[in-house]
Amino acid sequence: MSWQQGQIGYALAPMVARGVMLGPDQPIILHLLDIQPAAEVLNAVKMELIDAAFPLLQGVIATTDVVEACMGVNIAIMVGGFPRKEGMERKDVMSKNVEIYKAQASALEKHAVENCKVLVVANPANTNALILKEFAPSIPEKNITCLTRLDHNRALAQISERLDVPVGDVKNVIIWGNHSSTQYPDVNHATVTTGSGEKSVRQLVADDQWLNNEFITTVQQRGAAIIKARKLSSALSAASAACDHVHDWVLGTPKGTWVSMGVYSDGSYGIQPGLIYSFPVTCEKGEWSIVKGLKIEEFSRKKMDATAKELMDEKSFAYSCLK
Template sequence: MDIMLFITGAVATTDVVEACKGVNIAIMVGGFPRKEGMERKDVMSKNVSIYKSQASALEEYAAKDVKVLVVANPANTNALILKEFAPSIPEKNITCLTRLDHNRALGQISERLDVPVSKVKNVIIWGNHSSTQYPDVSHAVVETEHGEQPVAKLVADDAWLHGEFISVVQQRGAAIIKARKLSSALSAASSACDHIRDWVLGTPKGTWVSMGVYSDGSYDVPPGLIYSYPVTCENGEWSIVQGLSVDEFSRGKLVATADELVEEKAMAYSCFSS
């Protein structure tokens, strides 16, 4: 059954009460933008200030079951800041966008194998929405006339999968900024819609997607980070996909991106009193 949604109105406002009062879904796109040549560290202190105030507004005025998606970068750590300053919002209701990277990974495999992107599923973006993220196809498959086939088998080129594929997905955002002098706003908007749709309406059976969510220690990731995992969604709730094998190559990538998030978390917390 197809479900169609329609916008019946829009309100443009700078009044925080009007913007946040009673909202059920909040997509946080405001932040200090990353520009060409800027490091993530350059924008951290500015975004701490922004997300402290936005968290306070949601805490006070939003619906108690509000679902929050943080898009503005550094998205994982901005989401963590928001969680810290909106303690009444359940931790499972605060997420960040890595669906953009997930979609880029699907697109790269689609292009490489010359198949429709709709036929590729179950790639994973692990970790941070940054250049340390790990696009993983170890468990990804392609729907073919002979049934589902592993991506790794069809590509048959480990050097590409462990090299160019990863770097292209990791650096895609920076490449767009360099080419356009602006971020990939339309792709991010489309991915945000994908994220919210699947979170609210559920993921197709047998399919997972990537979401930045609060780590419970799964896959030996330090608890207390907002970390991108493979998740399934049902009845408005996400669940981390459990029991996937992680080889030595992948483990090193998972640890590296977690280490960056630990560093970002420490940096953000050091800005809380400033």
């Protein structure tokens, strides 16, 4: 397994080594990548991982060489990139990350295992994943995904707090579209397990004004709120969501439950093919499948189309940076 180091990487490493991502019986070899100025810090992280004596951890390769980092990996978590800072526009971040992802994609293409699974976390995650695919053409489309599980988890948590129920009792929210402020957190198909069975979130909240406005805005803006409060972007929650994403992708989702993943659109729900767009998915035997046939009313349609338009604009901008 390989990823770039940094804030999220530091939070993620012990979670993976402890078996949170791939289960309690899966031995792990970690490949940690960082830039040359951070080499000393990276080596210190390796020392900490060794000192923690994780039973599943079979080895740690800490390197500033992207080829060494990608050599033979079967899961790559791309958490590195130029960080978004307070006041920065997404396009500022995107232009800096295009070249980073072009280089890292080439290394994965040449040196990772043939069926390597890739999760892109660094923002703009959907578009970074598109760039990665462009320069790693032999990696199957279905093996390149981006993280919207963080937004999915945020939506679950907001409903849990509103209804004062355990977050584990809430399921099947959906994040449609981009991991950005245009994403659409949708509760129209979400349910809560109660003593008398499953009930719809909309029925239990009984406040469409809140669900159609404040709830959506809170989830959309949560990352910005954390940057404002912490002066750094989300790390702990992003690392946890990355574990959730890969865990469910590899080991499967519970029956009757779906999760949100940024995946290649196949035209489902009228979303243009070729975009990496967040859909509700189920996972089985290491493969994800988009949940089909959900009813989409007019309010949702407009929100879904708006975030798709942003992704098309981002794609055009990113590809212009490659010229």
